[in-house]
Amino acid sequence: MNAAPAGAETAQGEWHKTACILCENNCGLLIQLDDRRFAKIRGDKEHVASAGYTCNKALRLDHYQNGGARLTTPLRRESDGSFTEIDWDTAISEIATRLTEVQRRHGGDKIFYYGGGGQGNHLGGAYSGALRRAVGARYRSSALAQEKTGEGWVDGHLTGSHTTGDFEHAEVSVFLGKNPWQSHGVPRARTVLQQIAKDSARSMIVLDPVRTETADLADFHLQLRPGTDAWCLSAILGVLVQDDLIDHAFLAEHTTDSAAVLRELSGIDITAYAEICGVPEDLVRAAARRIGTAGSVATYEDLGVQQSPNSTLISYLNKLLWLLTGNFAKPGAMHPHSWMAPLAGYSRDIKRTPVTGAPILGGMVPCNSIAEEILTDHPDRFRAMIVESSNPAHSLADSAKFRQTLDALDLVVVLDVAFTETARCADYVLPAASQFEKWEATFFNLEFPHNTFHLRAPVLDPLPGTLAEPEIYARLLRRLGAVGRGKLAVLRAAAKLGRGPYKWTFAALLATDKSLAGLAPYVLYETLGPTLPDNARSAAVLWGLAQRVAKVYPAAMRRAGHRSADALFDAILAGRSGVTFTIDDYADAWDYLPYPDKRIPLAIPDLLHALRDLATTPATHTSAEFPFVLAAGERRAFTANTIFRDNTWRHRDPNGSLRLNPDDAADLGLTTGDRARITTSRGTAVSSVEINDRMQPGHASLPNGLGLDLPDGDGTQRTGVAANELTDVTWRDAFAGTPWHKHVPARIERLEEV
Ligand SMILES: Nc1nc2c(c(=O)[nH]1)N[C@H]1C(S)=C(S)[C@@H](COP(=O)(O)OP(=O)(O)OC[C@H]3O[C@@H](n4cnc5c(=O)[nH]c(N)nc54)[C@H](O)[C@@H]3O)O[C@H]1N2
Ligand SMILES: Nc1nc2c(c(=O)[nH]1)N[C@H]1C(S)=C(S)[C@@H](COP(=O)(O)OP(=O)(O)OC[C@H]3O[C@@H](n4cnc5c(=O)[nH]c(N)nc54)[C@H](O)[C@@H]3O)O[C@H]1N2
Ligand code: SF4
Ligand SMILES: [Mo]
Numbered sequence: 001m002n003a004a005p006a007g008a009e010t011a012q013g014e015w016h017k018t019a020c021i022l023c024e025n026n027c028g029l030l031i032q033l034d035d036r037r038f039a040k041i042r043g044d045k046e047h048v049a050s051a052g053y054t055c056n057k058a059l060r061l062d063h064y065q066n067g068g069a070r071l072t073t074p075l076r077r078e079s080d081g082s083f084t085e086i087d088w089d090t091a092i093s094e095i096a097t098r099l100t101e102v103q104r105r106h107g108g109d110k111i112f113y114y115g116g117g118g119q120g121n122h123l124g125g126a127y128s129g130a131l132r133r134a135v136g137a138r139y140r141s142s143a144l145a146q147e148k149t150g151e152g153w154v155d156g157h158l159t160g161s162h163t164t165g166d167f168e169h170a171e172v173s174v175f176l177g178k179n180p181w182q183s184h185g186v187p188r189a190r191t192v193l194q195q196i197a198k199d200s201a202r203s204m205i206v207l208d209p210v211r212t213e214t215a216d217l218a219d220f221h222l223q224l225r226p227g228t229d230a231w232c233l234s235a236i237l238g239v240l241v242q243d244d245l246i247d248h249a250f251l252a253e254h255t256t257d258s259a260a261v262l263r264e265l266s267g268i269d270i271t272a273y274a275e276i277c278g279v280p281e282d283l284v285r286a287a288a289r290r291i292g293t294a295g296s297v298a299t300y301e302d303l304g305v306q307q308s309p310n311s312t313l314i315s316y317l318n319k320l321l322w323l324l325t326g327n328f329a330k331p332g333a334m335h336p337h338s339w340m341a342p343l344a345g346y347s348r349d350i351k352r353t354p355v356t357g358a359p360i361l362g363g364m365v366p367c368n369s370i371a372e373e374i375l376t377d378h379p380d381r382f383r384a385m386i387v388e389s390s391n392p393a394h395s396l397a398d399s400a401k402f403r404q405t406l407d408a409l410d411l412v413v414v415l416d417v418a419f420t421e422t423a424r425c426a427d428y429v430l431p432a433a434s435q436f437e438k439w440e441a442t443f444f445n446l447e448f449p450h451n452t453f454h455l456r457a458p459v460l461d462p463l464p465g466t467l468a469e470p471e472i473y474a475r476l477l478r479r480l481g482a483v484g485r486g487k488l489a490v491l492r493a494a495a496k497l498g499r500g501p502y503k504w505t506f507a508a509l510l511a512t513d514k515s516l517a518g519l520a521p522y523v524l525y526e527t528l529g530p531t532l533p534d535n536a537r538s539a540a541v542l543w544g545l546a547q548r549v550a551k552v553y554p555a556a557m558r559r560a561g562h563r564s565a566d567a568l569f570d571a572i573l574a575g576r577s578g579v580t581f582t583i584d585d586y587a588d589a590w591d592y593l594p595y596p597d598k599r600i601p602l603a604i605p606d607l608l609h610a611l612r613d614l615a616t617t618p619a620t621h622t623s624a625e626f627p628f629v630l631a632a633g634e635r636r637a638f639t640a641n642t643i644f645r646d647n648t649w650r651h652r653d654p655n656g657s658l659r660l661n662p663d664d665a666a667d668l669g670l671t672t673g674d675r676a677r678i679t680t681s682r683g684t685a686v687s688s689v690e691i692n693d694r695m696q697p698g699h700a701s702l703p704n705g706l707g708l709d710l711p712d713g714d715g716t717q718r719t720g721v722a723a724n725e726l727t728d729v730t731w732r733d734a735f736a737g738t739p740w741h742k743h744v745p746a747r748i749e750r751l752e753e754v
Contacts, residue, residue: 016459017044017576020058021120021435022640023184024444027054028577031061031436031459038062048452048578053188057640060649064434065460067646069419069711071431072465083429088467088475095428096479098411099135102384108136109354112370112382115142115390118643120435122442124415124469126341126521126541128388131473133518134482139353139382143395144344145364147303150312150736152362156348157604158319159328160594161336164446165298167192169332172294174205176229176318177304177742181213183635185302187447193217203294205287207232208304210631210701211694220287226629226699227743228277228619230310233317234611235277236288238268240324245292247326254328254590257603261320264608269615276619296332297322303633307742309621312735313614316607323602329589335448336592338553338582340545343443354380358737366737367396368729371405384411388469389432391642393422394708397727397739398682415469418645421709421722430472433462439538449586450560454578455539470525470538477522487516491527499566502528503547520544536573543569549581556582606735622698626680626745628664632723633704633741641705647719656706656720657690660748661699665691668750675751678702678721680744682728685721686751700748 015030028047032040041059045052074091075083102111113132116125155162167173167186173196180189196202197217206218207229215221224232240246241262251258274281291297299322305314327333344362351360355378358369365373374382385406396402406412406425414426423429436459445453487509494505510516516523521541529537549557550565560583562568571579590598622629638650647654658676670676672691677684687702695701707722731740
């Protein structure tokens with residue numbers, strides 16, 4: 001079935017193929033329209049990855065498309081703080097002029113880029129690199145530097161790239177600070193979790209201070225004290241080594257430096273460490289033995305550990321769990337995988353930020369350092385920021401400080417569908433077409449051995465006044481004169497002759513002008529783009545990525561049925577339910593290792609030191625003043641980052657309550673529905689309370705994505721707590737600079753009604 005080409009009348013009752021944009025799984029969907037409303041939504045059974053699966057949230061997507069405060073015209077902020085509606089030509093011309101001015105006065109590297117895509121929209125971001133190249137911008141960041149950069153750095157030392165777990169087949173599945181029942185991440189998560197729970201031959205191990213819906217299904221729930229995972233994992237690894245449940249043959253054949261690691265773990269005091277995490281030693285030992293004797297093990301670490309103390313060390317210990325037991329490159333285990341385009345770099349090299357020398361991992365400036373890089377009179381501070389598809393004034397630690405940071409810049413440009421908390425701080429706001437109004441895709445293609453990619457066709461015409469990001473970037477680049485007209489004309493002529501002549505002409509031009517490489521997405525958009533069917537101009541960059549797939553994974557691509565890069569590109573353009581772009585053999589996993597000897601180097605000296613230091617590292621960060629550990633930003637049945645702005649999509653708990661253990665609530669004199677004041681070192685907030693025996697004493701949680709400012713008559717109204725009004729940029733990991741959002745020392749008090 002073809003999607004509605006832009007401008008076409010579409011029949012009522014027709015099902016349009018697309019995908020959900022609320023989490024990285026991007027489940028395939030069918031949508032029926034009633035004018036511009038989403039009348040019916042259901043799972044797409046033909047989808048290559050999700051095969052009809054959806055969770056409860058996808059059915060509410062009309063609240064994204066038609067709710068919230070959609071933007072329909074570019075806005076410019078005036079000196080009195082008010083916004084003026086301006087036309088696109090004015091906006092593009094003024095922004096280009098002001099970017100050039102920053103570049104001339106301070107250098108293009110003072111232009112900072114944040115974002116590039118959320119849970120559903122990475123295609124626009126793929127073009128942003130060309131703009132960055134044209135203005136000389138060198139520094140960037142995104143939400144990845146709030147969660148995955150520490151893990152990526154560890155990967156950079158070990159397997160050299162991202163690994164993924166085969167939970168469909170794993171005998172033992174381990175979830176560390178991950179609640180896939182609510183947050184997914186594992187494709188078709190609820191089905192897979194239920195299958196594991198039902199099968200007596202398979203086991204699930206969950207490390208979580210909360211008895212989550214996932215923990216309900218687990219065979220081993222290690223309900224540890226918040227923030228103590230490093231000790232818990234060390235104890236598990238200690239059992240594996242001390243009870244000799246290690247795969248020595250695997251270590252000898254496939255790794256180097258294992259002796260240093262085993263030596264460190266042989267000294268772990270298992271009893272003492274189990275005590276620190278508050279988990280019975282017997283349970284730690286039983287979980288370790290289950291891992292050590294399993295035919296296959298897959299693990300998934302997520303925000304519960306990545307946004308908590310010792311997160312980079314924990315990533316290392318997590319990976320040792322499956323490496324020391326030989327759970328790599330076989331069904332049910334862990335695997336590196338192909339990419340259409342890598343989401344970040346996976347390197348052990350550390351670059352440094354210009355002002356504070358913070359570590360840049362995977363090419364990303366740590367989110368918690370951005371404010372410190374700007375709120376200074378250091379000459380190398382950033383002067384301008386382009387924010388695309390992200391809402392950092394809401395999602396970064398210490399929102400008040402981040403708003404101040406945006407105020408301190410000479411120029412802030414925001415590309416978004418909605419008038420967000422970040423847009424309110426911008427000098428220019430550019431209205432993007434929604435993810436159902438344009439060609440879109442994500443690069444969350446993380447599977448092995450079958451890896452899939454879904455280019456989504458538009459379901460609707462763009463809302464009048466909005467543009468797709470590739471067109472916005474192209475207009476800026478045209479205005480900047482980034483590529484000479486002559487070169488573009490030559491390529492346009494070649495494109496008319498066919499893909500073969502186009503490819504050779506492109507290669508010839510690149511050979512004479514290397515600077516074109518960084519501008520390639522834009523060049524493709526301008527020259528190949530107009531020749532693509534169904535107005536799929538934005539898909540042009542995928543032609544370049546298909547060439548990359550053919551070069552890097554030729555055999556896997558051919559196994560997936562694509563005989564050439566162009567054949568793959570055509571399949572992507574035509575495949576409305578996604579395409580499988582690579583099929584690997586399990587043995588191929590070794591080819592993904594970047595080392596000539598194809599052995600995994602196991603020792604990371606800095607992290608082995610951190611492991612040794614654990615014996616004297618503080619395991620608690622609370623105090624008499626702030627006695628609670630607040631998890632600021634839990635994924636629940638009705639949270640979806642800030643993608644839905646309209647709060648009426650929540651059927652339950654519309655304002656997002658603070659969850660507390662019954663004993664704590666009794667001590668504080670609180671019952672469900674009461675209001676409590678939460679105070680941290682950075683701020684205070686008032687929340688309704690939900691007493692919930694899933695929480696342990698001393699631990700409280702707030703949902704993520706709430707506290708958005710919604711239009712209400714002449715003003716705005718806020719529902720729920722914006723978690724980052726309470727967080728502090730200084731609470732961050734020593735290695736990666738990633739935040740401790742899940743571990744915020746807090747005080748909770750009953751709010752007396754007046
Ligand atoms: N419903 C829903 N799903 C989503 C999203 C959403 O907003 N809503 N967002 C998406 C995004 S961007 C992401 S990154 C993922 C995140 O997905 P998850 O990481 O699964 O989400 P969280 O609920 O933030 O955290 C997971 C778990 O960590 C636990 N935790 C808290 N502190 C600790 C600790 O000290 N140790 C351990 N071991 N666990 C701890 C929490 O109790 C929680 O159950 O979800 C994605 N999916
Ligand atoms: N305290 C605390 N803070 C957190 C977290 C937490 O657990 N606790 N979680 C962190 C994590 S894991 C993440 S991933 C981040 C998420 O935070 P952000 O990276 O800021 O992303 P989202 O909230 O997903 O917001 C996406 C933005 O994209 C816009 N958008 C939607 N569709 C389009 C489109 O087609 N084009 C454009 N241009 N814009 C579009 C939306 O309106 C929204 O403003 O938050 C992080 N912050
Ligand atoms: S699992 Fe994720 S992508 Fe799939 S329907 Fe739910 S929120 Fe959407
Ligand atoms: Mo995330």
